[in-house]
Amino acid sequence: MSKPYCRLCGAELESTFVDLGMSPPCESYLRAEQCDQGETFYPLHVRICSECLLVQLPAYIAPEDIFNDYAYFSSYSDSWVRHAERFVDGAVGRLALGDDAFVVEVASNDGYLLQHCVARGIRCLGVEPAANIAETANAKGIPTEVLFLGEDTGTKLADVHGKADLVVANNVFAHVPDIVDFSKGLRALVADAGYVSIEIPHLLRLIEGREYDTIYHEHYSYLSLLTTQRVLAAAGLSVVDVEELPTHGGSLRTWSTPTSIAPEPSPAVAAVLSDESAAGLHTLEGHQGFASAVARVRNDFVEFLIQCARDGKKVAAYGAPGKGNTLLNHCGIRSDLISFAVDRSPHKHGLFLPGTHIPIHPVERLALERPDVIVIMPWNLRDEIATQLEYVRSWGAELVVALPALEVF
Structure with missing residues (x-):
């Protein structure tokens, strides 16, 4: 199997930075009828160039296919x-x-x-x-x-x-x-x-x-x-x-x-x-060493969700960002562990997360369903989102982020 080449210096890419396995394009949200059809998964195998040190993912998908009809506003x-x-x-x-x-x-x-x-x-x-x-x-x-x-x-x-x-x-x-x-x-x-x-x-x-x-x-x-x-x-x-x-x-x-x-x-x-x-x-x-750190994140998050399921807790996700789909697919999460997601963008309502097929609803769904645990997917906005979700404390919901480390707060 031939190796890809560096997009900066042209050297052959022989070293792995991290390999996250196979995943669908992170912004390829699905309509209901598409959930019963085949989905294409592509490698998420990140390399590093030994010559110029550029860390890079080969162009498994052309940008024209990704950005033709984009869901992020x-x-x-x-x-x-x-x-x-x-x-x-x-x-x-x-x-x-x-x-x-x-x-x-x-x-x-x-x-x-x-x-x-x-x-x-x-x-x-x-x-x-x-x-x-x-x-x-x-x-x-x-x-x-x-x-x-x-x-x-x-x-x-x-x-x-x-x-x-x-x-x-x-x-x-x-x-x-x-x-x-x-x-x-x-x-x-x-x-x-x-x-x-x-x-x-x-x-x-x-x-x-x-x-x-x-x-x-x-x-x-x-x-x-x-x-x-x-x-x-x-x-x-x-x-x-x-x-x-x-x-x-x-x-x-x-x-x-x-x-x-x-x-x-x-x-x-x-x-x-x-x-x-x-x-x-x-x-x-x-x-070197990033791959083992990633494995620890995955294991902690999966173990937490499995324990929630054993305890009979309902878990929802706040936000349906593209990067959240990397985490969910790498961890093998499905709707048995996270029942649904909510998002502020109306462009995503009624759709399903790629790979995991978790349904996406308006934010108002949280008050209707009253989940016990809410996982904040855009963890980099946790403070902003935690303020928006202050009302979920009224029924005792816990807020969780998986990254940079699992935290319940």
């Missing part, structure tokens, strides 16, 4: 909309963005971020591959182009709309199989004196927090600052500053400029690189 997370507003406020101050500025966001989703640019009178453009989501953004008055970014499409967009003072790519860098061509698209979009801001889940925090549910088929790369630098350098961009963020269990926000005008990197860049090196992430050997 960013605006249904209040905290994420606030995070986007804070980013825009900060970027305006940092870059002195005025009425004549131009901001482009790649993977702009439903306009959750660019709406804050519109409110400030800043000209903006969204670039979103999912047509159904782009339609929502356009309806809000946020101009959005439907396409995948690459060097060619980035050049064409710049020819039509001009080059941007700021190009934003939040939580999309890991979602593209040809990450070098995507980076070249970013370079094509940004002005020679402009900035590119990228937010990525930080591999260092993923490993520390055992956050393996962030591994799924639409996440093709798992990035450290070191590998992010290497990818961007291949496109003529240099990281000049970095911020550490709490989002998604621990993320990085990098600020890059065209290499030709890039100043010396800030001390923050050296500090993050030093932390990564101390954790072993600048060597192949330093990435």
